Amino acid sequence: MSHRRFTPHPLVLRRVTVLRAVDVTPRMRRVTLGGDELGAFTRDGFSLPAFASPVFDDHVKVMFASEGPIEAVLPVQLAHGIDWPPSETRLGRDYTPRRVAEGELDLDFVLHADGGEQSGPAEEWARRATEGDELWIVGPKSSTILPAEADRIVLIGDETALPAIGRFLEERPIAGPVHAVITIADPSARQDLSSRPEDDVRWIVAAPGDGAALEDAVRTLDPAVFSGTPYVWAAAESRALLPVRRLLTAHGVPRSHTDVTGYWHARSVEETTAPDDARAASVPPPLPSPVGWFAVRAALQTGVFDSIDDTGSTAADLERRLGFGAGTAAPLLAVLADHGLLLRDDDRFRITEAGAELVADEHERERFDGLEADQVLALADLATALRTGSTAWEHRNGRTFAADAESDGEVGAELAEHAEGLAYLMPALLAVQPWDEGALLSPQGPGADVVRDALVPGSVAGRWTITDATGPSVVAIHAHALAHRTDAEAHRYLAALAETVEAVLLLEATNVDALNPSVSEDELVRVGVTGTGLRSADRLGEIAASAGWERADVQELGWGVSCLTLRPRTMAVLSESGEHAAP
Structure with missing residues (x-):
């Protein structure tokens, strides 16, 4: 699987206010936001950076509450990131910064003809927005690194993609002619864009989510547009983009040069015709058949x-x-x-x-045919595992999950791929920097490559050195190294590191990610695989203590992930505590 490269940004919660609101077209309302928190500011004793959105398709999350005060649904600001506590009334929507200027931020909101059933909380807020109104935003969390070698650009989208397309044409982050295909629900939605004579911008009137219309429009482009080294960006209703994905594959456009994103998802007829009280019912649906x-x-x-x-x-x-x-x-x-x-x-x-x-x-x-599915299948032996105190994975496969990860390259690769999400937290780790200048740093664990990539600039600058060695002067950074291990295996893993390095930094999930809609099921799968649920920082500290380490510090990086600093305990302390046994 190929992956697009991106630059992560520190996640900051900001309170902004409406400066003005204008209708760009009858179907698009532009709200200009401002306020002190677009610049560098301080909250709860934390010094937080100024807002930055360097790339045309960055997005911020705007926050609303379905009921009750907005404060009840906001994330918790950390020194270098955020955490999302559970909330049943949180409504978050992603929007592209249309324009970023000194002290100002423009967000564009699509307006449906009469508001009506298609409208959501963001559109309703935008319709009423007047000077002085408040809005809470988070992000951007990252910016895509665009392929500099692209010699032409293809932009495909519906009305929801217009802010990103318009910003691209104004900023021109990639040189070369632009070929744009844009579907709009009504001719009045057409906007004046900053196109050049060499560009080809095509407007197609079609119903929102009409995949056939979007596909037909893309097919009218000269096939030569997709040859060479193009960069193809597309955003629209998720299912409407399926034929576009197939066309790009047929044209042989490499995935490293495509960015196809579903911006919204059309509701089914049953969903849109159901009464409001039925859609909002809190009674859980019956368990589906396996x-x-x-x-x-x-x-x-x-x-x-x-x-x-x-x-x-x-x-x-x-x-x-x-x-x-x-x-x-x-x-x-x-x-x-x-x-x-x-x-x-x-x-x-x-x-x-x-x-x-x-x-x-x-x-x-992967939910049906991959490592995630194999973990679910192991739950067939969950009852036996719960009674015996072992793991369902071991009952089904004859050895622990960690043992499989060490011997099976595909399992190890899957764990490394899962750890790629740590890249979003690397700005927080570098800001915390729980090591001394000039330190020898050794990234380890499934997330080692992510950590190593983040450390390279500092190593080039001579602030620290990256090494694969061990030794009394080495700080070992173990990223997601314990999450797939049982408590006993985690103990042995840490015990094996004792007296081999100066310190160990553990990057591990220690709190529930409340944005995960299947968090309870994921926790049960974790129990089936490792025999334990999510380990708190205190629990990791207990395991570390039993293995000869002392927890020196804990830094929350965001999204429930913490960095624990472990230092070797003295033999005298170990002797007095008697903490040599595995937990």
């Missing part, structure tokens, strides 16, 4: 989705192509159709947009 999950897993693993023709395929067609036994494909296809991934037309089945979206989204696929 049969659908297993059907999707089997379809992905056997290539069912890839084998279905554009015109549709019968069960017998797929049995013949994939070598299935007679009569086995029909029940599988029927279940996939029941879940909206296939469409049944008499005896033929076609893949739906939802099915195509699943196949195209590598991260979504």
Whole structure:
């Protein structure tokens, strides 16, 4: 899997005020924000940096409360990041900074014809916004590093993408001609953009979320536009972008030169016609049958989705192509159709947009056919594990998850990929800098590459040195090194480091990420894999103490991740405490 490069930024919660609000078009309202907190400021004793948005498609999260005071839904500001406490009334929406000037920030809000069912809290706020109104924002958390070698640019989007497209055309972060395709719901939504004679900007009137219209418009572009080294950026309704993704793949545009992002998701007919009290009901839905999950897993693993023709395929067609036994494909296809991934037309089945979206989204696929799915499957032995005090993973696979990670390169690579999210927290780590100038720093663990990349500039400048060695003068930074280990394995891991380095920095999740919608299920999966839930900083300190270390400091980096500084305990302290046994 290829990954786009980005520059992380410190996450700051800011209170801004409306300076003015104007209608750019009948369907777009621009709100200009200002206030002291757009500059460097101090809150709760923390010195926080000025607002910065260097790239055209950065986004900030604007905060609203479905009910009650806004203060109840705001994140907690840390010295170098934020944490999100649980909240049932928090409503966050992402918006692109349209213009960033000295002391001012413009956000553009799409306006639906009558407000109505399509409008959300951000649009309703923007409609009423007047001078002096307050708004709370967070971010940007990162900026994409654009490919400098691109010789042409293709911008694709609907009205929600207009702020980013307009800003790109004004700032021109990449030289070269621009080919833009923009769908709008009404001719009145057309804006004056800073295009040049060599640019090609096409406006298409189509209903919001009309994927066919967007696909047809992109197909009208000269295929030569996609040859060479283009940079293709697209943002619209998530399912409307599926055919665009397929077109880019067909044209051979490398993923490193594409950025395709679903800005919003169209609600189904059932959702938009349900009464408000039904949509807001707090009664949890019934537990879904696991049969659908297993059907999707089997379809992905056997290539069912890839084998279905554009015109549709019968069960017998797929049995013949994939070598299935007679009569086995029909029940599988029927279940996939029941879940909206296939469409049944008499005896033929076609893949739906939802099915195509699943196949195209590598991260979504991992829920059914990847390490995440293997961890879920281990829960079949959860009852036995709970009774015996072991792990479900070990019962199912014959050895612990950590043992598999050490011996199986694919598992190790998956852990390293998961650790890439630490990149957003590297500005906080570098700001805290829990090591002395000139230190020897040794990144370790699944997140080692992320930490190493963040340390390189300081190493080049001579502020510290990156090493793979151990020794009494080395500070070892272990990133996500304990999360996949049992308590006993964590103890042995830390004990093996005793007297080999000057200090150990542990980068580990110690608090729940309340923005994760499946946090309770993820915690149960963690129990199945490691035999324990999320370890607090205190619990990690206890394990470290039993392994010969003393917790010297704890710094919260944000998003529930902490940096614990461990230093060797003296032999006298160890002897008095008797803390040699594994927890």
